[in-house]
Amino acid sequence: MLKRRLFTPGPVPVPDRVRLAMAQPIINHRAADFLPVFRACREGLQRMFQTESPVLLFAASGTGAMDAAVSNLLSPDDHALVIRGGKFGERWGEICEAYGVRTTYIDVEWGKAVDPADVAAALEANPDIRAVYLQASETSTAARHPVREVAEVVHRDGDRLVVVDAITAVGVYDLPMDDWGLDVVLSGSQKAFMMPPGLAFMGVSERAQRFMQDAKCGHYYFDLEKELAVLPSDQTSWTPAVNLLVGLAEALSIILDEEGLEATFARTEKLAHATREAMGAIGLDLLAPDAPSPACTAVMVPEGVDGPALRKTLRDQYGYTVADGQGRLKGKIFRIAHLGYFDRFDTIGCIAAVEMALSSVGYVHEVGEATRTATLLLRD
C-alpha cells in the first residue's frame, strides 16, 4: 500500500472541502447564481494581493498571465528590463522577445537574489526602459528577490512599471501590492491557493492601466482592458472555469476567514525554516541559503548520489513526489514544497521519506536526525 503524497511547489494537495465544492453540479456562468461566487473570488483575491486595485481572473496557467503582462503593457520596440536568475526569469525574457520587445537582462547567479543596485545601474544606463520584469519567488531556484527594494528603485524617477511574477509568493509571504507600489502582480491557482491548476490571477495598478492604453503588442484572449470593463459586473469576457471558481471561493474562505493570511505566512515560513534546518542536520546543502523563499526549499543532491534515482526512489518506494531542478539545475537539486495545503505533520513525513530515500540510494547519515530536528522545531 503506497500512499501518494504530492510535495511539488505546485500543484499542491487540494483540501477535501475544496474538492467537494468543485464536485457540485455545474452552474451557468451567465446565470444569477454565478455572480456571488465570482464576487467572492474577486474580493478575496484583492485581500490575497493586498490591493485596492482590480485583480483579474483568467482560465489559464500562470504563464498566460505573464504573457498578458507583456502583450498588454508594451509595444514592439519598447525597452524592458528582465531580472534573469532562473527558469522563470528566462521565461519573462522569452515572452518579451516573442512580442518584439527590446530586452535588457540582469543575469543573476541561479540561487541568488538580484542586487537592487544593479537594477538602479541598468535603469540609469537605459533611461528608456518602460518596464522591469522579475519574480518575487523564483520557483526554479527557491530564491527570493527583494521586490520591495527593486520597486523603490524602479519608481525613484521616470514613468516605469514594475511587473512581479508572484506565482509562488502571493499567499506565501507578505507581499503587499499597494504598500510596495507594485504595478502588476500575478499568481496561479495551484500554489498557495490550494487549488488545481487552471486559473491565473493578475492585479493591475492604475499606472499599469494607463500603460495599457498605449500598448501595441498583439493580443486577443488576454485583453486586460476588456476584462477590466466587465469585472465590476462579476463577469469575464470569455467562458470562465466555473467549477474552479466555485472551488476558489471555498479555498479563499479557508485562507482568509479561517486561517487568516498572517497565520498562513507564519505556517509556511515555519515549515520552510524547519526543512532547511533538517536538511542541514544531515549534511545537505541548500541552493539558495542566503535568500531562501519559503515557497519551497531547493536541496542540493549530495556528492555521489544520482539525483533522478533519488527522486525515483522517493516516489516509487516511499510515495513522495518532490520536484526536480529545472533547466541547468535538472538532476542537481530536489525541491520540497511548503506553500499551500501543508502542515507540520505533512512536512515531518516528507522529511522522514527524504531521509529514508537518501539511505536507500547509499547516502550515509544518521537516519532520523533530520526528522528529529524538524519535530523539535515544529512544536508549538
Added chain:
Amino acid sequence: MLKRRLFTPGPVPVPDRVRLAMAQPIINHRAADFLPVFRACREGLQRMFQTESPVLLFAASGTGAMDAAVSNLLSPDDHALVIRGGKFGERWGEICEAYGVRTTYIDVEWGKAVDPADVAAALEANPDIRAVYLQASETSTAARHPVREVAEVVHRDGDRLVVVDAITAVGVYDLPMDDWGLDVVLSGSQKAFMMPPGLAFMGVSERAQRFMQDAKCGHYYFDLEKELAVLPSDQTSWTPAVNLLVGLAEALSIILDEEGLEATFARTEKLAHATREAMGAIGLDLLAPDAPSPACTAVMVPEGVDGPALRKTLRDQYGYTVADGQGRLKGKIFRIAHLGYFDRFDTIGCIAAVEMALSSVGYVHEVGEATRTATLLLRD
C-alpha cells in the same frame, strides 16, 4: 489550519478510492447489477477470514455479530465460558447474560493474555460448557489472546464451540479460521477493512451451523440459518447497506489483490513495533507489553500528566484523534491505531504529534527522540 487525522482503532481513515466508490449512484439490492458486488464481497471475505466456510454480512456494528453469535448458537441455561480481560470480554458476558445463558468467567488482568491452561482447567471443572467466547485482539487493552492455543484446548475433547471476536484481528494479523479450527469468527467494516462503520461479518463453521439447529435463544434480525440459506444466491434476507457493500468490494480488492494479505499483516506489525519502540524511547510504558496486539498500541499516560488534557491537546492543538481508555482504563491510557489505512508516514506524524502534545502538557523529554526512533525503524 488544523488538519484532522483519525488514529482510533476504528473507525480508521477510508481511502479516497473507496469513498468515491461509495459516492456512486445507488443501485437496488434485488437487481442484477448488485449480484456481482455482493459476490465480490462474499468471496473476498472468505479470503480475509481464511476460510472455506460461509462468511455472513450484516447491516450492523460488530456488536450485532457478537449478539448473533450467542443468540443463534445457544439456548437459555446453556453454559458458556467467557474470557474477560477487557471491555469487550465484558461485552461477551453481558450478551450471554442478556439471553439467560449460564456464564462462567475467566478474569484476566487487563492488558494480559489469557493462559490456555486456565481455559483447560475451567473446561475440566465445567464439562457442560458448550461454547467459549473470547477476543482475538482485546481492543480496549491492546492485548492479544492466544486464540490458536485456546482453540486447541476447546476442541481437545467434547463438542464445543470456540467463538472469536476478531473485530480488530481479521486483516490485522494471521488468524486462519480453518487452520486453527475456529467455529465462529467475527469482524466489522471500520477496522482493517478501511471502511466506514455499518457492516458486520461472521464466518461460521460446519460445527457452528450444527449448533444453530438446537439453539433456542430468541432472535429475529440476526437469523444465521435464514442468512445462510440465501447467501449462495448473493442476497441477504433484509435490506443490505448497498453503498457500503460497493465500497467494501473496492476495499477488499485493494487489500487482497493489490497489497496482499501477508503484506498487510507485515505493514501493520511494522507500524505497531515502531510505535512501541518510539514510546519506550521517551520513557513511556505500554499497558500490554507482554502480549501486544498490532491492531493498536495502548500507552500508559505518564505520572503527573492528565490523560484527558493530553488527548484534548493532541486533538485541538495538533489535530490528532487517538482513543481514550475504556471502562476502568478511562483517562489512564491512550491508544494509537495501526490497523487499516495507515502507512509509516502517517504513523511518524502521529508519533511526532504525541511528542509535541506531551511536551505541551508538561511531560519533559527530548522532543524528537520518539520520532527519530520510529523513522529509523520504519525505513526499508
